[in-house]
Amino acid sequence: MNRVVEYIRQVKEESSKPVCAFLYDLNHLRQYVKRRVESLPSPCQLFYAIKANSERSIIETLAPIVHGFEVASLGEILKIRSVSPDIPILFGGPGKTNEEIEGAIQHHVSLIHVESLDELQRIDYIAKHRGVVVPILLRVNLRGPFPNATLAMAGRPTQFGIDEEIITEAIRMARSLQGVKLEGFHFHSLSNNLDALKHTELVAYYFQVVKNWIREFDLQISYLNAGGGIGVNYADLQQQFDWDLFVSGLATLLEKQLPPGMRVLFECGRYLTAPSGYYAAEVLDIKQNHGKKYAVIRGGTHHFRLPSSWQHSHPFVVIKTEQWEYPFQRREYQNCELTVVGQLCTPKDILAKDVAVSSIRTGDILCFQYAGAYGWAISHHDFLSHPHPDHIYLD
Numbered sequence: 001m002n003r004v005v006e007y008i009r010q011v012k013e014e015s016s017k018p019v020c021a022f023l024y025d026l027n028h029l030r031q032y033v034k035r036r037v038e039s040l041p042s043p044c045q046l047f048y049a050i051k052a053n054s055e056r057s058i059i060e061t062l063a064p065i066v067h068g069f070e071v072a073s074l075g076e077i078l079k080i081r082s083v084s085p086d087i088p089i090l091f092g093g094p095g096k097t098n099e100e101i102e103g104a105i106q107h108h109v110s111l112i113h114v115e116s117l118d119e120l121q122r123i124d125y126i127a128k129h130r131g132v133v134v135p136i137l138l139r140v141n142l143r144g145p146f147p148n149a150t151l152a153m154a155g156r157p158t159q160f161g162i163d164e165e166i167i168t169e170a171i172r173m174a175r176s177l178q179g180v181k182l183e184g185f186h187f188h189s190l191s192n193n194l195d196a197l198k199h200t201e202l203v204a205y206y207f208q209v210v211k212n213w214i215r216e217f218d219l220q221i222s223y224l225n226a227g228g229g230i231g232v233n234y235a236d237l238q239q240q241f242d243w244d245l246f247v248s249g250l251a252t253l254l255e256k257q258l259p260p261g262m263r264v265l266f267e268c269g270r271y272l273t274a275p276s277g278y279y280a281a282e283v284l285d286i287k288q289n290h291g292k293k294y295a296v297i298r299g300g301t302h303h304f305r306l307p308s309s310w311q312h313s314h315p316f317v318v319i320k321t322e323q324w325e326y327p328f329q330r331r332e333y334q335n336c337e338l339t340v341v342g343q344l345c346t347p348k349d350i351l352a353k354d355v356a357v358s359s360i361r362t363g364d365i366l367c368f369q370y371a372g373a374y375g376w377a378i379s380h381h382d383f384l385s386h387p388h389p390d391h392i393y394l395d
Helices: 002-014 026-039 056-062 074-083 098-106 117-130 164-176 194-218 241-255 270-276 306-310
Strands: 019-026 043-050 068-071 089-091 111-114 135-142 180-186 221-226 262-270 279-289 292-297 317-318 333-341 352-360 365-368 390-394
Touching: 002 019, 002 279, 002 317, 002 365, 002 390, 019 111, 026 043, 026 056, 026 241, 026 270, 026 390, 043 098, 056 074, 056 333, 068 074, 074 089, 074 098, 089 098, 098 117, 111 117, 111 180, 111 221, 117 135, 117 164, 135 164, 164 180, 164 194, 164 279, 180 194, 194 221, 194 241, 270 279, 279 333, 279 352, 292 352, 306 317
Parallel strands: 019 390, 043 068, 043 262, 068 089, 089 111, 111 135, 135 180, 180 221, 221 262, 292 333
Antiparallel strands: 019 279, 279 292, 279 365, 317 365, 333 352
16 A cells, blocks of 8 residues: 555656546465465365456556456457467356357357356357357356355346256256366355455355255366355455455365365355555545535545445545645545535435545545456446546656
């Protein structure tokens, strides 16, 4: 964090333009992810889900560290292949087009996660026409119950996966088709789970289900993909998911429950990149309206949509600056509650609401922490045609 703050102050001193930038600490990213990869039990592999942040510099930094990448489109496959011609890729997500399936085959995707019976048959059809056999995992929407988390993709009606109630039909169909090879199962049931013990219990539940299917259908299974779902606590940055507790419980679970020859895959996105990213934006104006105080920043949700999307106040620190070029007095608020908004012409352009600050002035810079995932990647960049932020990679 100190390195990032120092760089932001340097940018402010060297330019007359209001500060607006995403900053990524690549050294922190490298060490953070490396530790998690190395601490996993040996039958496990960690893939990075690039939907969280698919910037080339992020992919290049993680390619030598992670076991591979998880993608959800042909465009993401091409981003990976532009960095590495052979690193393993997992391809998931609903609504795959024929072009995407063909592209996955052409670019040697390791596993395709099948989302429906029709998709299974289309993959088989395309594979047979190309004279290949495609390795697949069946993505299953289990009935649960599951731990509480911010988003649920299973245990209820969603567009994700094959309903557990028809898994018998899906397994029999997959085994009857000549163009696919059933390598295992994929479960991505929830997102942003903060409870390490509950996450271990979730993986144990997956083991139980898969072992029942192995016995029932006499299956030879190579992979159980436990998905991602490990979260980030934006409300309290000091209370994050307990990774060490998770891997300790996971090691015990694997020793007792892992079927012979099966590997366990994890595909984390937000959890891996969020802590290494920052969004810095200069305060253009501070004002009061109907009894509430506001800071208007150079930027907003068209750059950093996550707070608006998840309806939370994103954590930030105030970086004090002393540059003031105007002849009139610099406005300041002290010891107050403040709402941080952007430049868009909508009252929904809010990044933090009614947050306590000790001091803030026009011209200071707000640095939003844990902004390395689902920030720029999911934002409506060109709404109102404001300039894009800078993207700075510190290494």
